[in-house]
Amino acid sequence: MLIPKLAFRNITSAGLRTWLNVFVLSIAFVAIIWVQGFIAGMSKQIMTDLIDTEYGGGQFWHQAYDPFDPLTVEDSHAPLSSALVDLVSTGKAASILITSGAIFPDGRVQTAMIKGIDPAQKVINLPTGVLKRENQHVIPALIGARMAKQANLKVGDYVTARWRDVHGTFDATDVQIAEIMNVNVASVDNGQIWVSIKDLRQMLQASPNEATLVVLNKDIESVPAADKTWIYRDQDFLLKEIVEMIKAKTAGSSILYVLLLGMALLAIFDTQVLAIFRRRKEMGTLMALGMPRGKIISLFTLEGALHGAMALIIGAVYGVPLLILSAKKGFGVPQAMSEMGVAVPTTLYPSYGVKLFIGTILLVMVTVTIVSFLPTRKIVKLKPTDALRGKLS
Amino acid sequence: MGDGALITTKNLVKQYPIGGRKFTALKNINLTFETGEFTGLVGPSGSGKTTLLNIIGALDNPTEGHVIVMGQDTRELKHRQAARLRTEHLGFVFQTFNLLPVYTVFENVEFPLLLLEMSGADRKKAVLKALEWVDLSDKIKSRPAQLSGGECQRVAVARAMVKRPKIVLADEPTANLDAANSHNILETMFRLNKELNTTYIFATHDEKVIGYLRRKVTLTDGQVIEDVSTTPRYPTANEEMS
Numbered sequence: 001m002l003i004p005k006l007a008f009r010n011i012t013s014a015g016l017r018t019w020l021n022v023f024v025l026s027i028a029f030v031a032i033i034w035v036q037g038f039i040a041g042m043s044k045q046i047m048t049d050l051i052d053t054e055y056g057g058g059q060f061w062h063q064a065y066d067p068f069d070p071l072t073v074e075d076s077h078a079p080l081s082s083a084l085v086d087l088v089s090t091g092k093a094a095s096i097l098i099t100s101g102a103i104f105p106d107g108r109v110q111t112a113m114i115k116g117i118d119p120a121q122k123v124i125n126l127p128t129g130v131l132k133r134e135n136q137h138v139i140p141a142l143i144g145a146r147m148a149k150q151a152n153l154k155v156g157d158y159v160t161a162r163w164r165d166v167h168g169t170f171d172a173t174d175v176q177i178a179e180i181m182n183v184n185v186a187s188v189d190n191g192q193i194w195v196s197i198k199d200l201r202q203m204l205q206a207s208p209n210e211a212t213l214v215v216l217n218k219d220i221e222s223v224p225a226a227d228k229t230w231i232y233r234d235q236d237f238l239l240k241e242i243v244e245m246i247k248a249k250t251a252g253s254s255i256l257y258v259l260l261l262g263m264a265l266l267a268i269f270d271t272q273v274l275a276i277f278r279r280r281k282e283m284g285t286l287m288a289l290g291m292p293r294g295k296i297i298s299l300f301t302l303e304g305a306l307h308g309a310m311a312l313i314i315g316a317v318y319g320v321p322l323l324i325l326s327a328k329k330g331f332g333v334p335q336a337m338s339e340m341g342v343a344v345p346t347t348l349y350p351s352y353g354v355k356l357f358i359g360t361i362l363l364v365m366v367t368v369t370i371v372s373f374l375p376t377r378k379i380v381k382l383k384p385t386d387a388l389r390g391k392l393s
Numbered sequence: 394m395g396d397g398a399l400i401t402t403k404n405l406v407k408q409y410p411i412g413g414r415k416f417t418a419l420k421n422i423n424l425t426f427e428t429g430e431f432t433g434l435v436g437p438s439g440s441g442k443t444t445l446l447n448i449i450g451a452l453d454n455p456t457e458g459h460v461i462v463m464g465q466d467t468r469e470l471k472h473r474q475a476a477r478l479r480t481e482h483l484g485f486v487f488q489t490f491n492l493l494p495v496y497t498v499f500e501n502v503e504f505p506l507l508l509l510e511m512s513g514a515d516r517k518k519a520v521l522k523a524l525e526w527v528d529l530s531d532k533i534k535s536r537p538a539q540l541s542g543g544e545c546q547r548v549a550v551a552r553a554m555v556k557r558p559k560i561v562l563a564d565e566p567t568a569n570l571d572a573a574n575s576h577n578i579l580e581t582m583f584r585l586n587k588e589l590n591t592t593y594i595f596a597t598h599d600e601k602v603i604g605y606l607r608r609k610v611t612l613t614d615g616q617v618i619e620d621v622s623t624t625p626r627y628p629t630a631n632e633e634m635s
Contacts, residue, residue, distance in 0.1 A: 013497075
């Protein structure tokens with residue numbers, strides 16, 4: 001019990017030196033958890049938002065549909081199969097009809113994808129209820145905040161929309177902005193104008209069950225078999241790009257993490273090594289008083305570990321409220337990131353898992369113990385006479 | 394060299410490598426120290442007195458020859474055994490006091506007893522007694538930074554004496570002290586030497602210390618050039634100072 005007793009006495013008696021060490025270490029704890037939580041939260045939220053507002057539990061695509069080819073989108077629709085009609089009619093799926101077109105805000109022309117969706121659908125989390133016609137002569141339209149900003153539109157504004165119907169004939173009408181929605185996912189917002197699918201079918205002179213794709217409810221249990229016209233795209237396929245992007249970002253953020261961790265560990269290393277090397281004369285005195293080398297190593301290593309434990313407690317005192325607050329309030333993401341086409345939420349909420357906490361605690365504790373052990377071992381290898389003189393080698 | 398000698402050095406040689414060459418700090422030292430001596434290793438700087446003191450204290454090893462301390466050849470001792478020898482039988486007093494800065498006076502003096510795994514009650518009793526010897530009973534809660542140089546050295550003496558060792562090795566114990574504090578420390582050690590029959594060996598070139606010695610071993614260039622018994626000039630130092 002001598003070593004724990006002395007270690008405890010040393011750190012409680014050292015006053016400012018102890019608190020300096022502990023404070024630096026606690027910052028490392030909190031910073032590492034915060035950064036990792038931020039990255040984990042971003043990835044998790046992007047996936048959740050994409051599923052909630054765009055991908056649902058998977059989609060059936062018209063065979064010609066290619067979301068990255070706006071030139072073929074006009075020809076990428078067909079009447080739904082009976083199986084898909086059943087799903088849509090029972091609310092287990094929502095059909096979407098897409099055509100390319102243009103709007104003319106303030107006399108300017110702006111290309112837009114016109115998307116038709118059932119106002120009563122509950123499959124994806126968009127406020128499509130506003131698309132239900134209240135007035136026989138006015139087609140309500142829904143746009144996102146980014147689109148509203150780009151086109152300088154506000155609720156109640158009329159804007160002329162132009163498209164080509166299924167026969168290739170240009171047609172146009174005025175639509176009224178019924179609501180401007182705030183959505184995290186830019187791909188349902190940027191350059192998009194949503195109308196009722198019934199209105200769009202009429203505008204395109206398409207058949208009653210015409211659609212480009214069908215979004216399945218995310219809780220759907222059984223998926224009907226695909227056919228030649230309707231190809232099933234599961235969540236993995238739909239999220240593939242974003243998963244790849246997150247992987248790329250994770251690789252990038254891992255470098256950032258390693259750098260941050262390196263900086264934190266350097267701070268820990270510097271503080272610990274400085275503290276221990278400053279005490280080499282003290283170690284020499286302990287040797288002269290008859291303390292064996294092994295006990296000196298144990299004493300100083302335990303002191304380092306105790307610093308880590310104290311830092312954990314101090315870090316928890318100010319870090320936990322800080323982390324909870326950041327998880328609740330989130331962080332605003334600059335608009336520029338969304339405009340780059342990245343489906344980044346406007347507000348990011350960090351996500352802290354048990355694994356992250358335990359991993360970080362273990363990492364810092366092991367590091368602080370090692371950086372206490374190594375310099376101590378080096379010093380106690382000196383002859384006691386050299387250590388007493390404060391010599392390093 | 395008597396058979397009951399506390400410390401014996403036999404053909405002791407110590408060399409240090411300096412710039413690719415070997416510097417001989419001690420040359421063929423043969424000395425014997427008996428229980429209860431109050432002896433000084435005297436000589437100018439670089440004469441080898443601190444080196445000899447460190448080797449006697451098992452803090453350093455000789456290059457050649459042997460040092461037998463209480464029947465143990467220090468050259469044969471492993472680190473742990475040398476540490477045990479120091480813990481049980483040796484006390485050190487350093488020129489720069491070497492107190493543990495974060496500990497109180499009580500804790501500093503208590504430290505050697507912790508290494509001996511003495512019980513709490515016995516430790517407290519022994520520490521209070523040691524502080525009484527050096528007249529620092531009123532400073533037990535002070536830290537070294539709050540003490541004068543003389544008080545620090547008295548704490549160091551108490552730390553060296555608290556376990557009642559057979560031997561106290563003091564390296565220039567008065568070098569950082571003024572005359573009054575030097576005499577105070579030396580009188581304390583002189584008294585404890587008489588009361589407890591502890592062997593004191595000093596490394597010094599301070600005339601004040603030399604004035605208290607009963608034996609003077611003079612070293613020059615690593616060799617013993619004189620080893621004589623002396624009569625202490627300062628058993629009543631306070632009277633002289635007053």
